[in-house]
Amino acid sequence: MLAYGRMPGARPASSLTDVPGFRVGHATDSRGLTGCTVVLCGDGAVPGIDVRGLAAGLRDTGPCEPAHLVPVVHALLLSGGSAYGLDAAAGVMAFLEQQRIGFRLRDAIVPIVPAAILFDLSAGSPRARPTPAMARRACRAASSRRVLQGNVGAGTGASVGKMHGLRRAMKSGLGSASLRSGALVVGALAVVNAWGDVIDPRTGSIVAGLRDRPDGSGLPGTTRELLRAAPPFHPGAGAPAPGRAPGRGGATPPPSTTLGVVATNARLTKVEATSVAKAAQVACARCIAPVWTRFDGDVVFCLSRGRVRADALVVGALATEAMQEAILRAALLARGVAGLPAARDLDRRAAP
Numbered sequence: 001m002l003a004y005g006r007m008p009g010a011r012p013a014s015s016l017t018d019v020p021g022f023r024v025g026h027a028t029d030s031r032g033l034t035g036c037t038v039v040l041c042g043d044g045a046v047p048g049i050d051v052r053g054l055a056a057g058l059r060d061t062g063p064c065e066p067a068h069l070v071p072v073v074h075a076l077l078l079s080g081g082s083a084y085g086l087d088a089a090a091g092v093m094a095f096l097e098q099q100r101i102g103f104r105l106r107d108a109i110v111p112i113v114p115a116a117i118l119f120d121l122s123a124g125s126p127r128a129r130p131t132p133a134m135a136r137r138a139c140r141a142a143s144s145r146r147v148l149q150g151n152v153g154a155g156t157g158a159s160v161g162k163m164h165g166l167r168r169a170m171k172s173g174l175g176s177a178s179l180r181s182g183a184l185v186v187g188a189l190a191v192v193n194a195w196g197d198v199i200d201p202r203t204g205s206i207v208a209g210l211r212d213r214p215d216g217s218g219l220p221g222t223t224r225e226l227l228r229a230a231p232p233f234h235p236g237a238g239a240p241a242p243g244r245a246p247g248r249g250g251a252t253p254p255p256s257t258t259l260g261v262v263a264t265n266a267r268l269t270k271v272e273a274t275s276v277a278k279a280a281q282v283a284c285a286r287c288i289a290p291v292w293t294r295f296d297g298d299v300v301f302c303l304s305r306g307r308v309r310a311d312a313l314v315v316g317a318l319a320t321e322a323m324q325e326a327i328l329r330a331a332l333l334a335r336g337v338a339g340l341p342a343a344r345d346l347d348r349r350a351a352p
Contacts, residue, residue, distance in 0.1 A: 015147035015176035016187030019263040021045075021305045024176075024189065025142030026153030027135065032128020033337065034080035034120050036088050037153030037174065037191070038138040039261055043101060044072030045305035047114070048273025050281055052291075053298030055255055057117040059086040064301065066270040070112055074101050075139075076301055077115035078154040078191055078259045081129030089115040091132030095139040116299045118193040119255035120157030122166055123340065147176040147189065150333040154259065158193035159340055160288075160331065161209030162254040162295075163222045169254075170208040171340040172198065175329030179318045184310045186264045188280065188322035192330040194288045195256035195295045196222045198343075200328060201286040208331040208343040217346040223289050257297035258284055260326070262319040265306025272312035277302040279316030283323035 017024055021042045028035040049064035059077075063070040075092050079085030096102055096111035103110045121129070138153065149155075155174030162169045172194070178187035192198060197209025197219070210225060212218035262280050277300045284298060285291050292298050302319070336342040 016189045016263050017144045017147055018178040019185045019187045019265050022263050023142040023144050024147045025138040027138040028152050028156050029128055033124025033157035034128045035153045035156035036079040036130040036135050036138050038092055039076040040142045041074055044074055045303040046268055046273050047073045048277040048302035050277040050300050052281055053296035054294040056297035056299055057083050059089050059115040061114045063112050064114055070103055073112045073114055075113045077113055079117045079130045080120040080154055080157050082119045082121055084129040085117040086115055088130040088132055088135040089113050091135030095136050116259050118257035122254055123157035123159055149175050149329055151335050154191045160194045161197050162195050163210050167214045168211045171334045171336050171342040172331050173334035175326040177322045177325035179322050183308050186318040186322055188326040189261045190326035190330050191259040192327055193257050195293050196288050196290040198331040199287055199289050256295050260300035260323055262302045264304055264315055265308045266310040266315045267307050268304035273302040273304050275312050276316045276319050280319040280323040282320045287324055287327040
């Protein structure tokens with residue numbers, strides 16, 4: 001599915017775990033429609049981060065900044081459950097502490113586990129959210145085998161096309177992909193819970209997104225709807241009431257988020273890893289429309305663990321292509337749930 005013609009010498013691979021030294025595990029609540037995904041980094045990976053959405057939910061991302069004292073992170077947690085899901089990171093820390101993995105300070109070991117969350121409380125039970133126990137299960141399940149994709153882990157309750165709420169949205173999920181160029185391997189993982197639509201940039205067609213009606217399969221395009229109809233949101237009309245976002249009739253638009261992770265065996269500094277995370281955001285702009293809205297908490301992490309010498313520009317180019325494929329797989333491999341059909345359930349596609 002990747003546009004390899006634009007990447008001479010690059011070869012497709014299967015998922016983020018093709019990068020040596022990384023393991024991925026999921027914990028899934030199929031009834032409550034939530035879950036979490038952990039990326040374990042062995043004894044540490046050099047991190048970078050890029051935040052574009054205006055509604056990000058994050059925990060302990062300071063070590064991802066170039067000037068931070070701590071040189072590496074030991075795991076990443078991606079979680080559903082909105083802000084409640086951030087607590088699940090404690091389970092990852094407890095697991096790593098038992099493994100004696102972490103930042104050592106005298107007699108103490110402190111695992112460094114940045115976390116990012118998405119809002120899925122409207123998709124299933126609003127009382128279902130990942131817990132530290134779930135995160136520990138994800139850690140125990142983590143392996144270097146091909147990443148399970150679709151309705152798993154943090155993608156269990158993911159949906160897209162939410163301009164008119166979940167009644168006209170579609171199911172999405174989690175996807176992963178990777179590319180090789182010689183000894184260099186770059187992998188990507190994406191959890192796609194976007195407010196906008198997922199677009200195939202090769203054809204311009206909508207893969208999954210806003211439906212024309214609750215029981216319909218037409219995909220009119222969120223951007224087109226925004227431009228054609230009176231805008232449902234009025235940023236200049238004054239501040240909303242506390243805890244509410246402005247919307248037609250006082251409705252609160254469903255919060256959304258796309259979370260991404262890039263991993264590589266290239267030897268990068270934090271500054272270079274940050275530049276790769278920024279480059280991978282280009283894939284979000286290619287594949288999601290509208291992207292980086294004020295209802296999205298879009299975040300991309302980069303993790304560098306290895307000794308392959310590579311230009312960060314090359315790593316960033318491969319990361320963009322791998323992330324693009326991961327986003328498309330998140331929509332194409334998802335399975336529909338009650339009230340939320342997936343791309344595989346629709347017979348028709350519409351151009352944006």
